[in-house]
Amino acid sequence: xxxxxxxxxxxxxxxxxxxxxxxxxxxxxxxxxxxxxxxxxxxxxxxxxxxxxxxxxxxxxxxxxxxxxxxxxxxxxxxxxxxxxxxxxxxxxxxxxxxxxxxxxxxxxxxxxxxx
Amino acid sequence: xxxxxxxxxxxxxxxxxxxxxxxxxxxxxxxxxxxxxxxxxxxxxxxxxxxxxxxxxxxxxxxxxxxxxxxxxxxxxxxxxxxxxxxxxxxxxxxxxxxxxxxxxxxxxxxx
Numbered sequence: 001x002x003x004x005x006x007x008x009x010x011x012x013x014x015x016x017x018x019x020x021x022x023x024x025x026x027x028x029x030x031x032x033x034x035x036x037x038x039x040x041x042x043x044x045x046x047x048x049x050x051x052x053x054x055x056x057x058x059x060x061x062x063x064x065x066x067x068x069x070x071x072x073x074x075x076x077x078x079x080x081x082x083x084x085x086x087x088x089x090x091x092x093x094x095x096x097x098x099x100x101x102x103x104x105x106x107x108x109x110x111x112x113x114x115x116x
Numbered sequence: 117x118x119x120x121x122x123x124x125x126x127x128x129x130x131x132x133x134x135x136x137x138x139x140x141x142x143x144x145x146x147x148x149x150x151x152x153x154x155x156x157x158x159x160x161x162x163x164x165x166x167x168x169x170x171x172x173x174x175x176x177x178x179x180x181x182x183x184x185x186x187x188x189x190x191x192x193x194x195x196x197x198x199x200x201x202x203x204x205x206x207x208x209x210x211x212x213x214x215x216x217x218x219x220x221x222x223x224x225x226x227x228x
Contacts (some may be wrong), residue, residue, distance in 0.1 A: 033215070042221055043218045045215055090160070103216045104210075105152075106162075107152075
């Protein structure tokens, strides 16, 4: 069974641009969560999607958005990039939704974004 | 609300020595507990999990953890570490309808 796939793995953008990151969950998994990881702030929760609906949201500005498609694939978008958005963005999938299952997450390798 | 505290941000240990990485949690509901490991430039992978039953849980690579409900702890241990164990370790808690909550991570540095 294929794992969680994130694309692209690496990308470089300049301030003010926007970026879209993609995540394909493990087949059969319906929940996708996104995390931002930086050396200073550690692992921070962005949002969680289940059945195409955002179920939980972290404390990030509105420049950060996401969506989930009917096939459970998810994308996140960051608009008007700032230097501080440079980070490793991790996607994780799980079999069940909020309040269901055990909460075990399966992570992708991440997308490393550098903002210049 | 639930929270996870990893008391040590960095733990240096000599190769073949034992190690314990500490994790304490708080939650108002019954929880599931996890330890994840992250190697450089990679995502997180599950090391072990406590769902129910025996409080001593064994995971991959010789790691084990003990769930202590009265002390709300889930410390990770390995009797003899190897260079390849150098990585960052995250404790996480899940329960109810809340999102999975991660600790701030502990960097294990194994010294040859």
